[in-house]
Amino acid sequence: MKILVAEDDRVSLRILEKNIRDWGYDIVVAANGDQALRKIGDENVRLAILDWMMPGINGLEICKHIRQNNGSNYIYIILLTSRDRSQDILEGLESGADDYMTKPVNFLELRARLKTGRRIVELEDKLLESNRKLKDLASRDSLTSLWNRANIMRFLEENLERGKREKQPVSTIMVDIDDFKRTNDTCGHLAGDIVLIQVAKQMERCLRKYDKIGRYGGDEMLVVLPGCGLKEAGGIAERLRLAVAGEKVRIPAGELEISVTLGCSSSADLSRPTPEALVQASDAALYRGKKQGKNCVVAE
Amino acid sequence: MNQAQKPRGTSSPIDMEDALARIGGDEDFLRELLELYVEDFSSRYVLLDKAVRGGDLKAVAELGHTIKGSSANLSLPSLRKQAFNLEKAGKNGDLGKARTSLAALGTEFRKLKVFIATRVA
Numbered sequence A: 001m002k003i004l005v006a007e008d009d010r011v012s013l014r015i016l017e018k019n020i021r022d023w024g025y026d027i028v029v030a031a032n033g034d035q036a037l038r039k040i041g042d043e044n045v046r047l048a049i050l051d052w053m054m055p056g057i058n059g060l061e062i063c064k065h066i067r068q069n070n071g072s073n074y075i076y077i078i079l080l081t082s083r084d085r086s087q088d089i090l091e092g093l094e095s096g097a098d099d100y101m102t103k104p105v106n107f108l109e110l111r112a113r114l115k116t117g118r119r120i121v122e123l124e125d126k127l128l129e130s131n132r133k134l135k136d137l138a139s140r141d142s143l144t145s146l147w148n149r150a151n152i153m154r155f156l157e158e159n160l161e162r163g164k165r166e167k168q169p170v171s172t173i174m175v176d177i178d179d180f181k182r183t184n185d186t187c188g189h190l191a192g193d194i195v196l197i198q199v200a201k202q203m204e205r206c207l208r209k210y211d212k213i214g215r216y217g218g219d220e221m222l223v224v225l226p227g228c229g230l231k232e233a234g235g236i237a238e239r240l241r242l243a244v245a246g247e248k249v250r251i252p253a254g255e256l257e258i259s260v261t262l263g264c265s266s267s268a269d270l271s272r273p274t275p276e277a278l279v280q281a282s283d284a285a286l287y288r289g290k291k292q293g294k295n296c297v298v299a300e
Numbered sequence B: 001m002n003q004a005q006k007p008r009g010t011s012s013p014i015d016m017e018d019a020l021a022r023i024g025g026d027e028d029f030l031r032e033l034l035e036l037y038v039e040d041f042s043s044r045y046v047l048l049d050k051a052v053r054g055g056d057l058k059a060v061a062e063l064g065h066t067i068k069g070s071s072a073n074l075s076l077p078s079l080r081k082q083a084f085n086l087e088k089a090g091k092n093g094d095l096g097k098a099r100t101s102l103a104a105l106g107t108e109f110r111k112l113k114v115f116i117a118t119r120v121a
Helices: A010-022 A033-042 A059-068 A086-094 A107-138 A149-166 A180-187 A189-206 A230-245 A275-291 B016-022 B027-054 B057-073 B077-092 B095-120
Strands: A002-006 A026-030 A047-051 A076-081 A099-102 A170-177 A212-215 A220-226 A249-251 A254-256 A260-266
Touching: A002 A010, A002 A033, A010 A026, A010 A047, A010 A107, A010 B027, A010 B057, A026 A033, A033 A047, A033 A059, A047 A059, A047 A107, A059 A076, A059 A086, A076 A086, A076 A107, A086 A099, A099 A107, A149 A170, A149 A212, A149 A220, A149 A275, A170 A180, A170 A189, A170 A230, A170 A275, A180 A189, A189 A212, A189 A220, A189 A230, A189 A249, A220 A230, A230 A260, A260 A275, B016 B027, B027 B057, B027 B095, B057 B077, B057 B095, B077 B095
Parallel strands: A002 A026, A002 A047, A047 A076, A076 A099
Antiparallel strands: A170 A220, A170 A260, A212 A220, A249 A254
8 A cells, every 4th residue: 555755854764764664555645745646646646744834835734735625535644743732732733634643753653543544444445445336336227137217218318418419310119928827817027037137148148348238117028229220229139039039937936928019219319309209219119029029129 | 782781861862762663673763763763863863953043933833733743753851842843843933942943953853963973783
């Protein structure tokens, strides 16, 4: 873990440097406040020991700067000073310092405090990682692991915006599992869940890496195809249909033949291609497909 | 530096035991630090002298503060005390006290140099 030590007094700096290096940390030194600010920006510093009194920008100001320009990583700050009045301690902590030590530094104490700092920085990293995982989890449908409705709609909106800028069409396919209600009613909801999971997997495998599929409603799934016109979307939809129809779904009571109906639409064919309008057009195409006898693609 | 060279009594400018404890007992490193201290002190003393002559009490307080800090780091109590007196004199606007403290600081520094030349080098 990298520590920045900012101290204008060369004797203090050398003593700090030697001890901290001996304790196994990577160290970056700065002889004044300006250097410290530059190095914090350049290096991957996670802990900082700042002398309060330095020519130019002092430790307190660096503290404030770090907290105001909060980067992606938290920096744990220990302020050093010969001041020890309680008012100064308050000022130091209020400026954003995590800890405070008076000079001359007791090195046993500093070592212990750095360990505390390291622990907090590591906890912060773990927390950020958990947040990232939770965010991903919250964007997914818990049953099928496809993107959830909010996420797939956001993706559609972003791609329509981009498509407008780059003059590229975006297409959507609304997919509905044929006779899904009957499957649920006759085979039970567990079988229905298995069907949903299996169909989701089969379709996901057929898509290009820049396409996205999400669970739109009960047994409806929405596919977003950036840079795709209606004809191409129809081709992809047919591939999806064949993938689902070509593989039986195994449930506890046996095997089921499952099919899907798919309705396609493209932003190129709409006068005002909003996400809602595109979904509505795909939905209308899907409805026509159902009327035509299901297990088919409508892309016109 | 060995036990026989360890300063005794209050006249010694450095508390060797305390200073060595701070740097893991590394005597070579202490020598290096003392050299650094002497070098920095000399240039700061010139500035201090100039500040006292010019009545720049803010500079007196700041330089006094800096010398106090590095003296404390090397466990140099007398130098630390005189530097602190200078810092206080600067803050209190007491030029007379600044003059006497500057002279006393100079005397303590000379003692340190003698000590380094005879005991440490």
